[in-house]
Amino acid sequence: MYPAITPLQAGLQWWAVAGRQGVAELWQVQVETAADGADGEVEETLYWYLSELGLPHVERQILAGRLVLRGYLSGETPEGVMERWREHIRERLTQKAEIGWYAVERRDWQAAWREQWRPIFVGERLVIWPVWLPDPPGDRLVIPLDPGMAFGTGEHATTRLCLRALESVPDLGTFADVGCGSGVLTVAALKLGAGRGWAVDTDDLAVVSTRKNLEISGLEERVTVARGSTEQLSGPLDGVVSNILAEVIANLAPEFRRLVHPGGWGIFSGLLLTQAPRVVEALAGQGFALSETLSEGDWACLVGRFSADRPRSAGS
Numbered sequence: 001m002y003p004a005i006t007p008l009q010a011g012l013q014w015w016a017v018a019g020r021q022g023v024a025e026l027w028q029v030q031v032e033t034a035a036d037g038a039d040g041e042v043e044e045t046l047y048w049y050l051s052e053l054g055l056p057h058v059e060r061q062i063l064a065g066r067l068v069l070r071g072y073l074s075g076e077t078p079e080g081v082m083e084r085w086r087e088h089i090r091e092r093l094t095q096k097a098e099i100g101w102y103a104v105e106r107r108d109w110q111a112a113w114r115e116q117w118r119p120i121f122v123g124e125r126l127v128i129w130p131v132w133l134p135d136p137p138g139d140r141l142v143i144p145l146d147p148g149m150a151f152g153t154g155e156h157a158t159t160r161l162c163l164r165a166l167e168s169v170p171d172l173g174t175f176a177d178v179g180c181g182s183g184v185l186t187v188a189a190l191k192l193g194a195g196r197g198w199a200v201d202t203d204d205l206a207v208v209s210t211r212k213n214l215e216i217s218g219l220e221e222r223v224t225v226a227r228g229s230t231e232q233l234s235g236p237l238d239g240v241v242s243n244i245l246a247e248v249i250a251n252l253a254p255e256f257r258r259l260v261h262p263g264g265w266g267i268f269s270g271l272l273l274t275q276a277p278r279v280v281e282a283l284a285g286q287g288f289a290l291s292e293t294l295s296e297g298d299w300a301c302l303v304g305r306f307s308a309d310r311p312r313s314a315g316s
């Protein structure tokens, strides 16, 4: 569990580990808000703010009816930078959320995380299995995972939705996982029958984590992992899966079209049901024909195929 914490500074909650004031391996930024389904928009906004503030590794939990999001900064982050971020969040954060800062020890954080994380059964055929647990049951395709600090444990609905969608594609073939995080979707696609994959993420820690998880499954020979985004990839591929954010998916729509051959599949999530229409519109402009929208709570996942007679923009 986390070490005991004591307030270091009044006002906007600023805390430190007891006996270690000012010394931390990691700073934890925690944002808390109501967890009722109506607040999906707040959650999306908070993810966005946290990633804009340089905190891409956001952990999500529901505790006593409250949604808790936590991001981590290096303990070596200078005080001045921390102060600026604190002000930035204070200015921009919705009234509906509370924020706290904590000093944590990396070892304790990882131990706490491991204690909490349980196997996650997804769809008809998959189970995400923490690597440190004893052998998993034999009746499902196992995704053994050590997520490190990357997103993609299966705790978030969008990951589960993408996994369900991958299960439903009969001919996965060659694919790209854009925004691979822990590599959970890449490992799943291969276990579900895909032949070869390309996994990219703008975050170094995600690249490390994906490589590690591929090695755990002995699949590293079948995937090229790179830091970056679609500019690292060339087609034609049989499909693409991307679980990022509504805006990012919409902006990358022309890139998805470039990568996937006509008739190929697409699975897109990281968006709320309310955001689905404009993301579908952006994708449809690139010849994407939606066949199904999967949902869990407020979250959506778009499943479909790029049509053979897709439009071409000028010059392409």
Ligand SMILES: C[S@@+](CC[C@H](N)C(=O)[O-])C[C@H]1O[C@@H](n2cnc3c(N)ncnc32)[C@H](O)[C@@H]1O
Pocket: 056, 150, 151, 152, 153, 154, 158, 159, 162, 178, 179, 180, 181, 182, 183, 184, 185, 200, 201, 202, 203, 206, 228, 229, 230, 243, 244, 248, 270
């Ligand atoms: C929500 S996580 C998804 C992780 C995993 N694929 C899953 O489904 O659980 C989104 C990931 O996309 C990465 N990312 C954000 N913007 C990106 C971009 N433009 N291109 C590639 N990756 C991006 C983030 O670093 C993060 O690891």
